[in-house]
Amino acid sequence: MSIYQRLPGYTWLRTQPRARAVWQSLPLILHLTRQDLIERHTGSLLGGAWTFVSPLVNILVFVLVFSSIMGAKLEGFGAEIDQYAYSIYLICGMLAWIAFSNSLGRVTRLFKEHGHLVTKINVSLLSLPLSVLLTETVVYVIGMGFFAGFLLLVDFPLSGYWLLIPLVYLLQCVFVYALGLTLAILAVYLKDIQEVVSVVLQVWFWVTPIVYVLEILPGWVQWGMQFNPAFVLVDAYRSLIMRQQLPDFLPITLFALLAFGLLALGLWLLNRTERDLRDCL
Amino acid sequence: MIHIQRLNKTFKLFHRPADRLKEAITGRTRHESYHALQDITFEVAPGEVLGVLGRNGAGKSTLLKLLNGVLIPDSGDIQIDGRITGLLELGTGFNTELTGEQNITANGLMLGMSRDEIDAKREAIKAFSELGAYIDEPLRTYSSGMTMRLAFSIAIHAEPRCFLVDEALSVGDGYFQQKCMKRIREFKASGGSILFVSHDLNAVKMLCDRALVLEAGRVAFDGDADDAVNHYNRIMARQAEEEEGRQQQRHQGAYGSQAVSVVDGWLAGEKSQSTMLSSGENLHIALKLQAREALDAITVGILIRDRFGQDIFGTNSYQLGQAVSISPGETRYVHVQLKADIAPGKYTVTVGLHSQEHHLEDCYWWHDSYLQFEVAGFQHQIFSGVCRLPMTISTPDTLPPMPRDSLAPGHAETASQRQETP
Numbered sequence: 001m002s003i004y005q006r007l008p009g010y011t012w013l014r015t016q017p018r019a020r021a022v023w024q025s026l027p028l029i030l031h032l033t034r035q036d037l038i039e040r041h042t043g044s045l046l047g048g049a050w051t052f053v054s055p056l057v058n059i060l061v062f063v064l065v066f067s068s069i070m071g072a073k074l075e076g077f078g079a080e081i082d083q084y085a086y087s088i089y090l091i092c093g094m095l096a097w098i099a100f101s102n103s104l105g106r107v108t109r110l111f112k113e114h115g116h117l118v119t120k121i122n123v124s125l126l127s128l129p130l131s132v133l134l135t136e137t138v139v140y141v142i143g144m145g146f147f148a149g150f151l152l153l154v155d156f157p158l159s160g161y162w163l164l165i166p167l168v169y170l171l172q173c174v175f176v177y178a179l180g181l182t183l184a185i186l187a188v189y190l191k192d193i194q195e196v197v198s199v200v201l202q203v204w205f206w207v208t209p210i211v212y213v214l215e216i217l218p219g220w221v222q223w224g225m226q227f228n229p230a231f232v233l234v235d236a237y238r239s240l241i242m243r244q245q246l247p248d249f250l251p252i253t254l255f256a257l258l259a260f261g262l263l264a265l266g267l268w269l270l271n272r273t274e275r276d277l278r279d280c281l
Numbered sequence: 282m283i284h285i286q287r288l289n290k291t292f293k294l295f296h297r298p299a300d301r302l303k304e305a306i307t308g309r310t311r312h313e314s315y316h317a318l319q320d321i322t323f324e325v326a327p328g329e330v331l332g333v334l335g336r337n338g339a340g341k342s343t344l345l346k347l348l349n350g351v352l353i354p355d356s357g358d359i360q361i362d363g364r365i366t367g368l369l370e371l372g373t374g375f376n377t378e379l380t381g382e383q384n385i386t387a388n389g390l391m392l393g394m395s396r397d398e399i400d401a402k403r404e405a406i407k408a409f410s411e412l413g414a415y416i417d418e419p420l421r422t423y424s425s426g427m428t429m430r431l432a433f434s435i436a437i438h439a440e441p442r443c444f445l446v447d448e449a450l451s452v453g454d455g456y457f458q459q460k461c462m463k464r465i466r467e468f469k470a471s472g473g474s475i476l477f478v479s480h481d482l483n484a485v486k487m488l489c490d491r492a493l494v495l496e497a498g499r500v501a502f503d504g505d506a507d508d509a510v511n512h513y514n515r516i517m518a519r520q521a522e523e524e525e526g527r528q529q530q531r532h533q534g535a536y537g538s539q540a541v542s543v544v545d546g547w548l549a550g551e552k553s554q555s556t557m558l559s560s561g562e563n564l565h566i567a568l569k570l571q572a573r574e575a576l577d578a579i580t581v582g583i584l585i586r587d588r589f590g591q592d593i594f595g596t597n598s599y600q601l602g603q604a605v606s607i608s609p610g611e612t613r614y615v616h617v618q619l620k621a622d623i624a625p626g627k628y629t630v631t632v633g634l635h636s637q638e639h640h641l642e643d644c645y646w647w648h649d650s651y652l653q654f655e656v657a658g659f660q661h662q663i664f665s666g667v668c669r670l671p672m673t674i675s676t677p678d679t680l681p682p683m684p685r686d687s688l689a690p691g692h693a694e695t696a697s698q699r700q701e702t703p
Binding site: 028186191 | 292293298299302349351352353355369374376383386387392393395396
């Protein structure tokens with residue numbers, strides 16, 4: 001008997017056909033993730049190392065461009081900022097946003113893109129988005145690894161609050177999974193959803209204070225920002241990493257409620273439409 | 282063991298994709314239903330091969346998809362004990378960018394094998410597929426036959442209890458098809474249940490214990506494979522008759538002076554009473570002739586060709602010493618009877634009316650592929666090749682004396698030498 005079998009609810013979960021299907025497809029999910037990360041690069045010279053290239057380049061760009069070049073410029077305008085403060089602020093937000101938007105976009109396109117699997121193999125529709133989340137998580141973890149290395153280099157303190165980052169990230173995953181699943185189902189019926197999502201993500205990025213600071217916005221917008229899920233997430237990471245304090249309780253609780261509410265909606269929607277969904281894929 | 286009870290499946294047909302969403306939201310019906318399968322009940326016992334026959338659109342693919350779990354039925358019960366895999370035209374979820382080797386892993390996992398199982402079976406899969414060094418090439422470089430070989434190898438090595446086979450098998454070359462058939466028989470002998478969907482009536486007769494005929498989403502026949510094939514043929518024949526302008530086409534396809542012509546004709550096997558007969562069965566061809574001019578000594582000729590257009594056998598009444606004479610406006614009937622000692626396959630009958638020995642002199646009426654028939658299965662003994670030649674085998678105590686001029690095997694060299702110096 002392994003550890004997870006002792007967890008409460010395990011027996012109940014085993015009796016749920018959907019949960020069992022997800023459980024049984026875990027090896028496949030892991031394999032798809034592996035394929036996404038490593039085997040996609042087979043035949044290339046660097047191979048699996050390519051997975052590390054894009055997070056590394058991201059970090060380097062943010063650090064070099066924004067601390068040495070932009071930072072100097074900003075100082076010229078009289079802004080008093082620490083040399084790396086903006087880079088750290090930016091990276092906190094960017095890494096989370098990249099994971100968020102990439103996975104949301106990909107999960108939305110999932111059933112369409114993996115049509116060749118869904119229409120040929122009895123694969124659990126609930127489990128497919130997990131492979132996307134897993135892939136993006138690995139990329140995120142690599143990015144955070146580089147980020148931590150950079151912080152150590154510039155003598156920025158790493159606190160115990162880092163231990164809470166996985167928790168916030170897990171909430172983020174629940175949110176993306178739930179929203180993505182809902183959108184993926186709708187996208188099967190309405191092709192436009194895919195396009196809408198990519199446009200909305202673009203606007204969302206600029207609406208959310210990721211590259212700029214919250215304080216430059218008018219007061220009422222600042223107040224409203226606590227209802228922007230992306231901002232709540234980004235701000236939570238910043239609290240943990242930069243301010244070394246717990247995130248604001250209310251917004252993150254609301255976010256968690258929203259995430260689980262969406263999850264319930266997505267599951268309900270799939271339950272209602274799965275038969276029809278498989279017919280029209 | 283596959284146990285299917287009262288299975289129903291309808292597809293909703295929408296005029297516009299947005300209607301589907303509108304219906305989901307408003308709940309008002311905006312679709313037309315298409316009943317793909319209605320009230321299907323059958324069972325495949327362990328160690329049994331069940332054939333499924335049916336025209337295009339009869340519901341065969343839908344049935345396979347439901348069994349495979351890719352589609353979900355409206356109502357009804359599907360019980361399958363153990364793993365179900367198959368060789369399906371609908372594909373197996375291969376990723377064409379990955380190599381054969383990587384696809385073995387991916388596909389194995391999709392079929393529900395564990396990594397240990399896959400690793401244990403990997404060599405056997407590779408050996409069976411006979412892909413050699415190609416196993417390390419991306420799948421997009423494979424021919425369809427090679428893909429099929431890999432798919433079959435993985436599917437059969439996944440240790441299923443139930444196996445689905447459809448037309449995909451016919452992609453392989455003869456050698457590999459034989460190999461697959463052998464493996465399917467072994468699988469059957471070991472107690473597996475097989476569902477065999479095919480248009481190859483001969484294969485259905487050879488392989489299946491029982492067969493279903495699906496027609497318009499219902500089971501039209503369930504029983505002995507031979508009877509199922511006959512039933513299926515009757516459906517097909519009816520369809521052929523329904524085709525409009527059939528009579529007209531016949532005459533359009535004919536050429537000649539039309540001094541005398543065939544106005545109607547049919548053929549049937551003596552036992553089967555249909556255009557599907559067993560090898561060795563008597564074939565009856567009936568022709569109705571009508572003349573515009575008075576002709577004495579018309580030659581009626583028939584020519585049987587196989588599906589490649591190769592002449593298999595032909596003769597005419599002149600060769601047989603039976604001339605037919607006819608006066609203007611008169612109608613005459615010709616009845617031809619022959620023993621169809623030919624190999625299973627599809628054949629056409631070309632009919633010609635002409636004078637004298639061949640049609641090159643005075644051709645009155647000639648129609649290529651006027652009638653069609655198919656030979657499936659054997660009435661008596663099986664033989665190989667295109668036709669049966671009467672043959673006996675005996676075991677005398679001593680060999681009959683060898684004629685002086687004939688050559689025993691091993692004297693081939695002297696034979697060629699002899700030919701060079703006549």
